[in-house]
Amino acid sequence: MKTLLVLAWRNLWRKKKRTLITVSSVMFAAILTIALMSIVSGMKQQMIESIVSNTTGHIQIQDVLYDDEPSIDYALELSPEVMQLLEQHENCIAYTVPRIQNFCLASKDIGTRGVLVTGIKPEKENKMNNVSSRITQGRMFNDNDNYAVVAEGVANQLELELGDTIVLLGNGFQGMIAASKYKVGGIVRFPMPEQNNSMVYLPLAEAQWLFAAPDRVTNLIIMAEEHVDIDMLSADLQSSLDDEWFTVYTWEELLPDAIAAFEVRNAQVKMMAWILYAVVGFGILGTIITMVFERMKEFGILLSIGLKRIKLAAICMLETLLMSFLGVLAGIAIGYPLMYSLYKNPIPLKDDLADVMIDMGIEPVFAFSVAPEIFLQQGLTVFFIAVAIGLYPVVKVLRLDMVKASRK
Amino acid sequence: MKTVIETKNLVKVYNGGVAPVKAVNNVNIKFNEGEFTAIVGPSGSGKTTFLNLIGGLDKPTDGEIFIENVDISKLKERKLFDFRLKNIGFVFQSYNLIPVLTAKENVSFIMLLQKMKSNEMNKRAEELLQAVGLGDKMDVRPSKLSGGQQQRVAVARALASKPKFILADEPTANLDTQSALNLLDIMARLNKEENITLLFSTHDQRVIDRARRVVTLIDGAVSEDVNK
Ligand SMILES: Nc1ncnc2c1ncn2[C@@H]1O[C@H](COP(=O)(O)OP(=O)(O)OP(=O)(O)O)[C@@H](O)[C@H]1O
Numbered sequence A: 001m002k003t004l005l006v007l008a009w010r011n012l013w014r015k016k017k018r019t020l021i022t023v024s025s026v027m028f029a030a031i032l033t034i035a036l037m038s039i040v041s042g043m044k045q046q047m048i049e050s051i052v053s054n055t056t057g058h059i060q061i062q063d064v065l066y067d068d069e070p071s072i073d074y075a076l077e078l079s080p081e082v083m084q085l086l087e088q089h090e091n092c093i094a095y096t097v098p099r100i101q102n103f104c105l106a107s108k109d110i111g112t113r114g115v116l117v118t119g120i121k122p123e124k125e126n127k128m129n130n131v132s133s134r135i136t137q138g139r140m141f142n143d144n145d146n147y148a149v150v151a152e153g154v155a156n157q158l159e160l161e162l163g164d165t166i167v168l169l170g171n172g173f174q175g176m177i178a179a180s181k182y183k184v185g186g187i188v189r190f191p192m193p194e195q196n197n198s199m200v201y202l203p204l205a206e207a208q209w210l211f212a213a214p215d216r217v218t219n220l221i222i223m224a225e226e227h228v229d230i231d232m233l234s235a236d237l238q239s240s241l242d243d244e245w246f247t248v249y250t251w252e253e254l255l256p257d258a259i260a261a262f263e264v265r266n267a268q269v270k271m272m273a274w275i276l277y278a279v280v281g282f283g284i285l286g287t288i289i290t291m292v293f294e295r296m297k298e299f300g301i302l303l304s305i306g307l308k309r310i311k312l313a314a315i316c317m318l319e320t321l322l323m324s325f326l327g328v329l330a331g332i333a334i335g336y337p338l339m340y341s342l343y344k345n346p347i348p349l350k351d352d353l354a355d356v357m358i359d360m361g362i363e364p365v366f367a368f369s370v371a372p373e374i375f376l377q378q379g380l381t382v383f384f385i386a387v388a389i390g391l392y393p394v395v396k397v398l399r400l401d402m403v404k405a406s407r408k
Numbered sequence B: 001m002k003t004v005i006e007t008k009n010l011v012k013v014y015n016g017g018v019a020p021v022k023a024v025n026n027v028n029i030k031f032n033e034g035e036f037t038a039i040v041g042p043s044g045s046g047k048t049t050f051l052n053l054i055g056g057l058d059k060p061t062d063g064e065i066f067i068e069n070v071d072i073s074k075l076k077e078r079k080l081f082d083f084r085l086k087n088i089g090f091v092f093q094s095y096n097l098i099p100v101l102t103a104k105e106n107v108s109f110i111m112l113l114q115k116m117k118s119n120e121m122n123k124r125a126e127e128l129l130q131a132v133g134l135g136d137k138m139d140v141r142p143s144k145l146s147g148g149q150q151q152r153v154a155v156a157r158a159l160a161s162k163p164k165f166i167l168a169d170e171p172t173a174n175l176d177t178q179s180a181l182n183l184l185d186i187m188a189r190l191n192k193e194e195n196i197t198l199l200f201s202t203h204d205q206r207v208i209d210r211a212r213r214v215v216t217l218i219d220g221a222v223s224e225d226v227n228k
């Protein structure tokens, strides 16, 4: 075995240039696919983080019927049972964010429009999406205040200014009427128009009172600790809750459209990666075929003097393994610091996409990921492709006709 | 005297071209232990084919080949590999050596394949290289050796496994006269001193005289067999 390895190793350096070209094509393939996957998963991560923190959170507990018909009638009670369950999962859950939401009519003077009244706990909400930092005028309320913070779009349409009063009118819990008036104590600006044109915040307790739903919330958002498997936590919670009343959703379940969009983009990128693999693969195959062709006679003689076919095949395989291993190793050695520096200093985006991203509340940069599995996965893929190509000389050697080969 | 190689009605037909070629045509011949034989004949007369057959590199179309008492034409490929490795040494016209190994490593290679102990192997490799006059080139790679030196390493390698006989197909074809004679002298000496059986093919008039028996092939058949 050692002899075979020595032979393979020395064979590599017989044609230094060719070996270096092969090794570097493996290396570039590794770097390119690593970069490709790094940016895809970086962008995806960024997107997820933004969606998760701006809208759904990681996991939500809702009333069974709420998802189909998001009505205040299906607000769920934060019963001791639920609170106890959350406490049991303390080490997986970073924090929870309770919200009670319902559509109402908001009016000032003669102007009226539909708004989404959302009762929140400001300190919880800030942990999740730092909503207070979006305040442009006035300030965010505390739990015990009883004024409203309205989104800029709403304020513009109703010509609201700080200190003005709005009247909110809507349905309360189980047929009650929700009607009250609030002073506007703050104006908040959202990048996403949908939010900017509809949001009216109240302190949670105030909103619960307005909707006649004390101790109830429409969505209980759960933010998981880092590295917690969201699907598992969700399943875990669901299994402990009465599924006649409660449904636990992951953000993916709440946003099937976003997931579908990811999948499409992922498929496109995978295609690109495979095209890349194919290009590099054929390049390597070319050099290997030339190599085998040049060495036919040598192979014939080695077999003639008594080297077993299987050992000769092993030498050829080892040569390919060594080259691909070196290439992949070099690819990772260069790819990792490169991705790491891009991860630490993301490249800013400047075109239309940037505007779209800003609208979605995402920082407009090329985000790279340095998740170890990217390097492992791409390294292994490139390696296995190289190994598959290395089967060519092996098959050739196993079928070689010694007499013909050594006559050439 | 002991017979090392014996062929009976040996035939090899190639069906490659327009018409089938009888490259070896009904050869019945014996080679005894310690003989030093030249196989001669014009180009295409079947010298290489004949040597490949008795070396077990190629299968005969018909007939039998006995190496001592084993009919190698009936051996399966795996058995044949082992048989060759243990019993037959080869020297080829060119590209004889493994380019990435030094002279000594090339000679050791066969012994390594035979799983010989390393100190024994080293000692023998050194002795053999001394014997072919390359004691000072042990650690040199083939590309740094002249053609004649390379062929001498090949002879040393062929001897390494202590084979029953050595086959050399035109070992001097790529050599200048001086190197060719030099190589043959070394082979003749080894033949005499170690009683090793040697067969070589050639159409090189210069070196035929070194052999003690000359077998002439014409169109695959033995046309003359002279013992000197
Ligand atoms: N693989 C093959 N397929 C078809 N015909 C072959 C093959 N090998 C050899 N022959 C034919 O067999 C005959 C004998 O060839 P061989 O190589 O044994 O001759 P040779 O005496 O060694 O010639 P040379 O002196 O040129 O080396 C020739 O006619 C050759 O064309």
Ligand SMILES: [Mg+2]
Binding pocket: B047, B048, B049, B169, B170
């Ligand atoms: Mg020939």
